[in-house]
Amino acid sequence: MNPSSIQIRLERVVALRKRYKAIRYFFYFILFLLVLYSIKITVIEDTDWERIGGLGMVAKAMGRFLPPDLSVVKYLFKPTVETFMIACLGTMLAVVLSIPVIWLGAHNITPFFAVTYPLGRSLMTLSRSVNEIVWALIFVAAVGLGAFPGILAIAMRSVGFVAKTTAEAIEDVNTGPIEAIKAVGGSRFQVIRYAILPQILPIFISLVIFQWDINIRRATITGLVGAGGLGLTIQRQLLMYNYGGVTTVILAMLVLIGIGEVVSYYARRAII
Amino acid sequence: MDVDPNGKAVSMAHKSVTWSRYKYPQSLIRYGVYLFTVVFIGYSLHYLNIPIERFYTMFGLGGSILSRYYPPDIAYALDKDYLRYVFETVQMAYVGTLLGVVISIPIAWCASFNVTPSRWLVYPIARFIIMASRSVHEMIWAILFVIILGYGMLPGVLALTLFTIGFAGKLFSEEVEAIKMGPVEAIRATGGNSLQVMVYAVLPQVKVAWTGISIYTWDSSFRAATVLGYFGAGGMGWYLKQTIETLENLKVSAILLSIIMLVIVSEVTSAWARGA
Numbered sequence: 001m002n003p004s005s006i007q008i009r010l011e012r013v014v015a016l017r018k019r020y021k022a023i024r025y026f027f028y029f030i031l032f033l034l035v036l037y038s039i040k041i042t043v044i045e046d047t048d049w050e051r052i053g054g055l056g057m058v059a060k061a062m063g064r065f066l067p068p069d070l071s072v073v074k075y076l077f078k079p080t081v082e083t084f085m086i087a088c089l090g091t092m093l094a095v096v097l098s099i100p101v102i103w104l105g106a107h108n109i110t111p112f113f114a115v116t117y118p119l120g121r122s123l124m125t126l127s128r129s130v131n132e133i134v135w136a137l138i139f140v141a142a143v144g145l146g147a148f149p150g151i152l153a154i155a156m157r158s159v160g161f162v163a164k165t166t167a168e169a170i171e172d173v174n175t176g177p178i179e180a181i182k183a184v185g186g187s188r189f190q191v192i193r194y195a196i197l198p199q200i201l202p203i204f205i206s207l208v209i210f211q212w213d214i215n216i217r218r219a220t221i222t223g224l225v226g227a228g229g230l231g232l233t234i235q236r237q238l239l240m241y242n243y244g245g246v247t248t249v250i251l252a253m254l255v256l257i258g259i260g261e262v263v264s265y266y267a268r269r270a271i272i
Numbered sequence: 273m274d275v276d277p278n279g280k281a282v283s284m285a286h287k288s289v290t291w292s293r294y295k296y297p298q299s300l301i302r303y304g305v306y307l308f309t310v311v312f313i314g315y316s317l318h319y320l321n322i323p324i325e326r327f328y329t330m331f332g333l334g335g336s337i338l339s340r341y342y343p344p345d346i347a348y349a350l351d352k353d354y355l356r357y358v359f360e361t362v363q364m365a366y367v368g369t370l371l372g373v374v375i376s377i378p379i380a381w382c383a384s385f386n387v388t389p390s391r392w393l394v395y396p397i398a399r400f401i402i403m404a405s406r407s408v409h410e411m412i413w414a415i416l417f418v419i420i421l422g423y424g425m426l427p428g429v430l431a432l433t434l435f436t437i438g439f440a441g442k443l444f445s446e447e448v449e450a451i452k453m454g455p456v457e458a459i460r461a462t463g464g465n466s467l468q469v470m471v472y473a474v475l476p477q478v479k480v481a482w483t484g485i486s487i488y489t490w491d492s493s494f495r496a497a498t499v500l501g502y503f504g505a506g507g508m509g510w511y512l513k514q515t516i517e518t519l520e521n522l523k524v525s526a527i528l529l530s531i532i533m534l535v536i537v538s539e540v541t542s543a544w545a546r547g548a
Contacts, residue, residue: 034366035366035367035370038363038366038367039367041360041363041425042360042363042364042367042425042426042428042429042506043367043425043426043429058420058421061419061420061421062420065416081319082319082320085316085319085320086320088312088316089313089316089317089320092309092313125535125536125539126532128495128535129495129531129532129535129536129539130528130531130532130535131495131496131498131499131531133411133499133502134499134512134528134531137516143323144323146320146321146322146323147320147321147322148320148322148323151320151322217407217409218409220409220412221409221411221412224411224415224503228320234412234415238415238419243419246416250408250412253407253408253412254404254407254408257407258407261403261407
């Protein structure tokens with residue numbers, strides 16, 4: 001290879017790199033324009049700036065939330081316990097419901113691959129793609145007001161996450177024990193029970209605790225559409241324009257969620 | 273005479289014939305946990321006044337309820353006004369997430385225990401910001417911003433920004449806490465300050481993971497954005513509220529279908545973008 005051909009190749013590489021760089025910058029530029037356009041549409045044009053009027057007005061509007069109205073506290077105990085129970089029962093129901101979905105949606109244990117695997121996967125996507133508010137609306141229409149639709153909504157919402165992550169864990173399990181159980185003549189069910197279950201149980205439990213923590217957060221808002229818990233209380237305070245009361249309810253939510261977070265942190269540490 | 277693992281002699285007569293996995297104190301604790309769970313379920317069903325019989329009537333009524341929502345009014349979901357709102361929802365999620373990611377980068381820097389500029393002052397503040405924006409649900413943020421700023425997309429964008437700070441900020445800082453400390457020590461040894469440590473030692477290590485997290489956050493905040501409008505914070509949720517309150521069930525089902533379709537599209541896009 002003579003020096004001039006090396007020179008030519010080098011130049012070609014440099015030119016190519018320059019072009020890539022130009023393309024990349026062009027791409028960034030388009031992205032930047034898109035951002036500006038979106039900001040213009042969403043923030044600048046759509047906002048009623050006169051209503052907001054200056055920072056002083058915003059500060060005044062925020063000031064209405066202070067100080068917290070402590071007279072609401074005595075009505076808070078029952079809804080807080082309710083929220084907690086909705087989250088617990090919803091998570092338990094989600095665990096029960098997720099077992100068949102996991103069985104269908106993990107590709108190494110699904111019974112009839114062509115039919116049940118897509119079915120399981122689409123159930124997971126359906127459950128995760130619909131927000132908890134929408135699930136709550138659907139169940140309020142189906143079973144009436146109260147804590148019950150909240151439990152169902154939270155269960156439906158969490159099935160997808162629990163099932164998807166567990167199914168992925170099942171697909172990654174060590175295949176040695178499965179072959180061992182098959183070799184001694186175990187049935188499909190025995191393979192799942194003795195080879196797969198012991199391997200995924202810690203992951204599954206830590207996932208469920210994580211989901212329980214999130215579900216407390218979700219349970220605080222299902223009440224906004226009539227499904228029980230602290231959301232109902234906050235809705236009531238909003239309708240009365242009692243903004244100090246709203247602050248108090250939010251503080252109660254923070255306490256409840258804080259407790260949930262601490263418990264779930266230590267419970268997960270104990271398991272892993 | 274038999275010998276147990278500790279070397280003590282144990283007479284065979286005391287051993288039970290059937291093998292059980294859990295020995296005495298553990299088995300008692302397990303049964304205690306089972307009992308507690310059952311009692312807890314029973315007590316909460318009682319406390320929450322849950323009418324279980326409605327659960328069965330739900331299936332009985334299931335057909336008639338579903339028939340109220342069928343067939344979905346597809347033409348409504350293809351209406352030009354509605355599509356414009358869908359587009360605005362996408363933009364709202366986009367701007368909110370972007371803003372949130374930009375803000376959460378410095379917060380994540382301060383909230384990572386290993387590279388934070390000051391462990392006693394900045395670290396707890398940054399942790400608290402992340403905790404607070406995570407703890408309050410994005411719908412509540414949306415309601416609060418609507419009260420303060422009025423209807424429109426600005427409160428939606430801000431609610432999604434706070435959601436992103438809580439969500440991405442936490443994952444970002446967890447990612448930073450898991451980095452290799454070698455490069456950090458190298459930059460510190462050459463006299464770099466903590467900003468230089470961040471830029472030259474931390475960012476190159478977490479860049480890929482942060483991009484993945486940002487895309488995932490966008491996906492999640494888009495899901496939230498579809499409903500934020502229900503509380504007046506802009507986007508297609510407003511249509512959902514209108515049609516639900518006027519009991520136009522066929523339109524409701526069309527909107528729900530469109531939400532599901534959009535979320536599937538965004539999930540596929542985000543999976544593709546994370547792969548690329």
